Amino acid sequence: MKPVERPLELFFAEPAVRPGAEPDFSGLDLPAAGSLRRPPVDSPAEEMRDMAFGLIRLLDDDGQAVGPWADTLDLDDAARMSGLRHMMTLRAYDARMLLAQRQQKTSFYMQHLGEEAISCAFHLALRSGDMNFPTYRQAGLLIASGYPMATMMCQVYGNDGDPVRGRQLPVFYSSKSHGFFSISGNLGTQYVQAVGWAMGSALSGDDKIAAAWIGDGSTAESDFHAALVFASGYRVPVVLNIVNNQWAISTFQGLARGGAGTFAARGLGFGIPALRVDGNDYLAVVAAARWASERARRSLGPTLIEYVTYRVAGHSTSDDPSAYRPSGESACWPLGDPLMRLKQHLIARGLWSEDRHVQAEAEIMGEVQAAQKEAEQIGTLHSGRRPSPAEMFNDVYAEMPPHLRRQRQLAGY
Amino acid sequence: MPATTMIDAIRDALDVALTDDPTVTVFGQDVGYFGGVFRCTAGLQKKHGIDRCFDTPISELGIVGVAIGMAAYGRKPVVEIQFADYMYPAYDQIVSEAARLRYRTAGEFTCPIVIRMPTGGGIFGAQTHSQSPEALFTHVTGLKVVMPSNPIDAKGLLLSAIDDPDPVIFLEPKRLYNGPFDGHHDRPVSPWRTHPMGEAPLGRYLVPLGQAAIRRKGAALTVLAYGTMVHVALAAVEETAIDAEVIDLRTLLPLDLETIVASVRKTGRCVVVHEATLTSGFGAELAALVQAECFWHLHAPVERVAGWDTPYPHTNEWDYFPGPARVAAACRRVLEVQ
Numbered sequence: 001m002k003p004v005e006r007p008l009e010l011f012f013a014e015p016a017v018r019p020g021a022e023p024d025f026s027g028l029d030l031p032a033a034g035s036l037r038r039p040p041v042d043s044p045a046e047e048m049r050d051m052a053f054g055l056i057r058l059l060d061d062d063g064q065a066v067g068p069w070a071d072t073l074d075l076d077d078a079a080r081m082s083g084l085r086h087m088m089t090l091r092a093y094d095a096r097m098l099l100a101q102r103q104q105k106t107s108f109y110m111q112h113l114g115e116e117a118i119s120c121a122f123h124l125a126l127r128s129g130d131m132n133f134p135t136y137r138q139a140g141l142l143i144a145s146g147y148p149m150a151t152m153m154c155q156v157y158g159n160d161g162d163p164v165r166g167r168q169l170p171v172f173y174s175s176k177s178h179g180f181f182s183i184s185g186n187l188g189t190q191y192v193q194a195v196g197w198a199m200g201s202a203l204s205g206d207d208k209i210a211a212a213w214i215g216d217g218s219t220a221e222s223d224f225h226a227a228l229v230f231a232s233g234y235r236v237p238v239v240l241n242i243v244n245n246q247w248a249i250s251t252f253q254g255l256a257r258g259g260a261g262t263f264a265a266r267g268l269g270f271g272i273p274a275l276r277v278d279g280n281d282y283l284a285v286v287a288a289a290r291w292a293s294e295r296a297r298r299s300l301g302p303t304l305i306e307y308v309t310y311r312v313a314g315h316s317t318s319d320d321p322s323a324y325r326p327s328g329e330s331a332c333w334p335l336g337d338p339l340m341r342l343k344q345h346l347i348a349r350g351l352w353s354e355d356r357h358v359q360a361e362a363e364i365m366g367e368v369q370a371a372q373k374e375a376e377q378i379g380t381l382h383s384g385r386r387p388s389p390a391e392m393f394n395d396v397y398a399e400m401p402p403h404l405r406r407q408r409q410l411a412g413y
Numbered sequence: 414m415p416a417t418t419m420i421d422a423i424r425d426a427l428d429v430a431l432t433d434d435p436t437v438t439v440f441g442q443d444v445g446y447f448g449g450v451f452r453c454t455a456g457l458q459k460k461h462g463i464d465r466c467f468d469t470p471i472s473e474l475g476i477v478g479v480a481i482g483m484a485a486y487g488r489k490p491v492v493e494i495q496f497a498d499y500m501y502p503a504y505d506q507i508v509s510e511a512a513r514l515r516y517r518t519a520g521e522f523t524c525p526i527v528i529r530m531p532t533g534g535g536i537f538g539a540q541t542h543s544q545s546p547e548a549l550f551t552h553v554t555g556l557k558v559v560m561p562s563n564p565i566d567a568k569g570l571l572l573s574a575i576d577d578p579d580p581v582i583f584l585e586p587k588r589l590y591n592g593p594f595d596g597h598h599d600r601p602v603s604p605w606r607t608h609p610m611g612e613a614p615l616g617r618y619l620v621p622l623g624q625a626a627i628r629r630k631g632a633a634l635t636v637l638a639y640g641t642m643v644h645v646a647l648a649a650v651e652e653t654a655i656d657a658e659v660i661d662l663r664t665l666l667p668l669d670l671e672t673i674v675a676s677v678r679k680t681g682r683c684v685v686v687h688e689a690t691l692t693s694g695f696g697a698e699l700a701a702l703v704q705a706e707c708f709w710h711l712h713a714p715v716e717r718v719a720g721w722d723t724p725y726p727h728t729n730e731w732d733y734f735p736g737p738a739r740v741a742a743a744c745r746r747v748l749e750v751q
Contacts, residue, residue: 195479196480196484203438
């Protein structure tokens with residue numbers, strides 16, 4: 001008998017809920033803090049498949065750091081306290097720059113709200129001379145490395161203090177000395193460049209490593225695949241970071257995976273050991289990042305790390321997330337607020353208090369406002385001192401070719 | 414032994430660069446152990462080591478993306494895309510990244526890479542082994558674009574490209590790899606060793622980027638050409654006994670406008686020749702520059718001889734390729750205008 005045939009159909013991955021519905025994170029499997037093992041750094045990828053599907057978490061609900069990753073975490077109290085301070089600074093900086101954009105002092109801004117732990121903590125895994133290849137949402141790397149905040153603001157304003165001379169969109173920072181590679185608007189491109197940088201280091205007999213950064217959505221770009229092929233093939237000393245904040249502008253993270261597996265699991269097919277980490281757990285990020293950077297430094301090859309977090313704010317100042325997700329969704333995010341969780345840990349450890357926190361918030365806001373004043377004394381997008389239009393023609397090439405000289409003259413400079 | 418083919422000249426340039434500069438790193442598909450599908454890297458891995466000349470996975474964007482990162486680290490990657498027809502997966506990395514890195518960081522990060530790619534037709538390569546995509550690079554600010562037409566230039570230009578602090582697209586007309594080709598496909602091809610530009614000297618020498626070469630002095634009209642079409646143009650003017658000045662541009666970006674303008678102001682007539690398709694091809698830029706700079710000296714409209722606006726065909730190669738007859742006809746038309 002002829003089987004009953006149905007017309008072919010496609011699967012369209014969709015988020016669990018849309019605006020107007022109750023937030024639902026029941027699909028997110030949350031293992032208890034401390035429940036995942038800590039394999040030796042020289043473990044082959046095929047012997048640690050569990051790490052790509054579990055979740056490395058150190059901080060439990062009481063703010064205690066527990067389990068094998070916490071037990072081996074060499075992080076003194078001062079470092080834990082400055083971790084909190086870095087996250088608070090990044091949040092305060094974001095708040096002020098968001099306001100500055102609304103006041104039309106700049107054209108555009110992108111916040112880190114809810115993702116502060118990842119870039120602030122990852123900084124602790126790198127040494128001076130190592131190089132990050134960040135996206136537009138890892139400014140915590142700059143904050144934690146002591147990069148001058150007034151200079152960051154000058155970049156956002158595109159004023160005469162902007163190191164990249166008003167040529168890039170706001171938040172597209174660049175600092176070689178702080179291990180922060182130039183940000184590009186083209187997504188994913190830097191992921192494979194990080195691999196090349198680390199290959200250059202290894203070919204030169206250097207001891208420097210690179211860190212690549214990408215969001216969940218951009219893993220769908222071909223550059224992600226190319227980076228993994230090269231990183232795996234040449235056993236490149238690079239840490240391949242994926243920040244899974246659940247949202248790529250309006251599309252939910254499952255779309256980039258076709259709804260299957262985890263982002264960390266993508267590493268396994270390339271023979272790359274992969275860790276999946278609670279991205280809102282500052283200590284978990286430090287522990288995983290150090291594990292991966294040690295692998296890289298010992299020429300054991302690359303590591304893929306997926307940080308599970310949530311993009312609390314809109315994608316950018318040009319985005320309104322209430323158009324595509326429930327407005328209360330961030331408040332229901334099961335991994336909480338990275339800043340509050342580290343704060344609770346410090347209080348539980350007897351290092352911090354609610355009073356000191358309030359005091360620190362005021363201090364930090366004072367620092368941010370002082371930096372803002374310093375930057376605005378130079379100028380904002382529409383006022384004050386801007387780079388000379390003559391500078392538009394510089395740095396296209398090392399030496400200005402004749403046709404550009406003519407155009408500069410034609411422009412009147 | 415001096416290099417007596419363009420292949421040898423390119424390999425020799427790479428050998429010199431690898432020897433002189435420990436940061437030079439050569440890689441691409443099949444370029445390592447095997448020595449390249451056109452033999453341009455033969456023996457380099459054996460001589461300089463696998464860490465200086467190695468094979469890559471088949472990923473053009475990976476090859477170029479990795480090269481950009483490696484250059485940002487401080488090395489000097491000289492990479493190969495097996496055919497210019499296959500550069501498109503790397504186009505984002507070339508345009509958005511390599512070309513812009515210096516500008517967008519105000520010089521903090523730079524991208525001194527060379528991307529070699531065999532280009533051009535005349536070899537029955539059909540759609541995906543014959544393209545001339547130079548206009549897709551000359552339109553990109555921040556790139557330099559070079560195309561040699563003979564072994565002496567190939568070696569000297571490649572060494573200049575490797576020394577250059579900016580990203581260079583180095584287009585190698587594969588039709589010229591083993592000998593000059595004037596478009597007469599029905600005649601036997603002579604080897605490079607019988608050509609005055611066919612033997613590249615030993616050791617290091619530089620042919621500067623941004624300088625054209627006058628291949629034939631003349632007074633009646635100016636022919637602007639590069640790559641294979643230089644030889645086609647020379648054949649066309651010799652066969653028609655037209656006293657044309659033939660200029661080999663060598664570098665398309667930045668362009669040697671001075672040499673072009675001086676010639677056209679002298680001759681008053683100009684024919685632009687390239688293999689690439691006509692519409693929005695590099696010839697359009699040349700024609701526009703010539704009319705702007707030489708308007709009062711021109712006696713006739715600038716003519717363009719180019720590939721037809723079709724994909725490169727297989728069977729009808731010689732109906733497509735702008736051979737000496739088409740170049741000669743254009744020269745005659747330009748001379749007829751009084």
